[in-house]
Amino acid sequence: MKLLTVLLLILPVHVLACSCIGFTDEKAYASHYNVFIGKLTEIAIHDSQYATGYLDPIFVAKGKVGSRSPLKAGGGMCSQTEMLKPNALYLVYGKEGEAATVSQCTATRRVKAEDLDAVVEMLIKLKGSAQVVEE
Secondary structure (H helix, E strand, O other), X not given: XXXXXXXXXXHHHHHHHOOOOOOOHHHHXXXXXXXXXXXXXXXXXXXXXXXXXXXXXXXXXXXXXXXXXXXXXXXXXXXXXXXXXXXXXXXXXXXOOOOEEOOOOOOOEEEOHHHHHHHHHHHHHHHXXXXXXXX
16 A cells, blocks of 8 residues: 555656646747757767757847757656757757757757748747747
């Protein structure tokens, strides 16, 4: 009985750690300093839980983005390293002076090549209607 109680207490923590409430692009755009689309050109897998890479920006909607922008995946209880794919496109919502993070709990995400035009169009619309959000 004690084992069952312990398992029931532990299981929800792990399940909740791997799931997050979704972000809307409107809220993510308004609350981040850098918003851009980049192509992942370099990746280093450090272990099953952590990876880093660099993005070459192809469209900048907001902020100041250099020619190579760091991207990281990892941390927490869920494996995140499969989220970084070489040559994939990413829509990045980043904080000023920090490497962007891709995980199940961030708005940064991979973009399919066939969806690129639609994502760029969405960012242009958000740029035109953007409002400053105090943090």
